[in-house]
Amino acid sequence: MASGISRTPATGVTAGGGDDEEAAWLHALELISGFTVSMTLKAAIQLGLIDALTAAADGRALTAGELVAQLPAVDDAEAATSVDRMLRLLASFNVVRCSTEAGPGGDPLRRYSPAPVCRWFTAGDNHQGSLAPRLMLDVDEDNLSTWHQMAAAVVSGGPSAFERAHGMPLFEYMGTNHRFNMLFNQAMSQQSMMVMNKLLDRFHGFDGISVLVDVGGGTGVTLKMIISRYKHITGVNFDLPHVISQAPSLPGWVQGRWEEFPVQYAPVAVAKR
Template identity: 30%
Template sequence: MENTKRTEWDEEEEQAEVSIWKYIFRFTEMAVVKCAIELGIADTIESHGGGPMTLSELSSTLGCDPSPLSRVLRFLTHRGIFKEMPTTKGSPRYAQTRLSSRLLRKGEHSMAALILFESSPVMLAPWHRLSARVLAYETAPFEVVHGEDIWRYAAENPGHSRLINEAMACDARLVVPAMLQGCPEVFDGLSSLVDVGGGNGTTLQLLVKSCQWIRGINFDLPNVVSDAAEFPGIERVGGDMFASVPKADAAFLKNVLHDWGDNECIQILKKCRESIPEGKGKVIIVEAVIDQEAKISDKLTDAHTTTGKERTLEEWGLVLGKAGFRNLRCDGYGYKDQLC
């Protein structure tokens, strides 16, 4: 029995040693992916017909030293982001994968904007103060590091504000089509919809384009909607969602409420409830839902907001109930961690 226990302990110790190194250098994955986006490796391969390119061809086109580039490519190939195609001359060629196409290209269906946002120095710095967040719950690390909350910082720094809007637009281009395919009936019968915290309007543009019977209102802070492009069927309105929300048949909130604590969410939801018709209006929420058993969407927003958090389905139910909602419907539209 003791030998068995010792063997199990040795295996656990061996696995721990492997895992330790993963945690020590895990930050490098984001750094190298960001590097590949900034260099434009995937875009370069795509612009050359999408076919494999040699290291020499890539370094020449990118105008960079082939030696460090080869190490970047080796790192990304090892993780399945690019694939290596052998040649008869022995010099490997590098080709796209579905992952590199979706992760690294600066295009409509890419996640590159979201990666560039989350890996920016402004967003990374607060994570180094996460322990301060735990010890002093009332202060967000973002505010400690930058002297003001993320929204005021964005209002005063247009470059960072654009990063936020591009990242949210990137997410919208992936989520909205899946939502429209999975639960299109949610938008049936609506003649108007206000997107609360609509950013640069990408989400609403996708919705209005697919549901042309809907008149859209893109509602966000004045400095945000002033940068949003005009689009047929969409009105831009600047304001404060804690004060009032423009009236419409439905209020739509996507990835907004997880930035706020329960009390703030209840206040926002009450304003949304006031803006929709009594008895037939609806509030449509798209958010992550933590599944405690499956550990789905177990992510943190603590470094960037003071009271924001991800929630379980039960926690969402409590918040919605306190905001006065009784007729609730949860629809995963293909994703187990989404609340609709």
């Protein structure tokens, strides 16, 4: 096995630990800075970099400068440097692919193309679903603030970490914060779409059901996908008022709030997200 960090005595640096020790040290650094990957990916999505790489004609790899040319940047050169650093980080985590060639003056010029995981972070195919809204939810400042309350919630009991950060439970908070409510519903809808695409390809247990109730069905994506394939089913979508207010009204289903749950729907099948 190769040795760890080692220097000649003249440098004043003695031999370090073995491979296991160095690997543990590198792992510790990765744990400390793990948030940088999520936040950098968030910025790349917000800037449209992932969509631009995925949409590049003939799969052509793009430079940071070519990507920045599509942005309303004040200083293209400075922005290109920042984008290049962002994409180099994402390349080290196999989010994008990076190749290097000789640029003007002999300086290295990096080109980027999408890695397979990028398909789950694009906004293109609405039928496939995207994890981009889920990422935006998870790293949103309203969500991140709750993590700072975790230790206090563990030792003190009482309110949850979310309640400590926002003064009320999650679903009550969403009823008062339209922006966060939209963010949450978009994330759940897109993720439900991804799960249901797989489920409906493999599960065939809806044939004998005439009425299907989704309790806590969000904006109705799950029911919509089921009744689009099983057109004999009447779908009933129930959720909180601030959620139902954002759900579309579609033929073949009924929507209602918790406090309006009709007795006639009580014995029917229930689908859960």
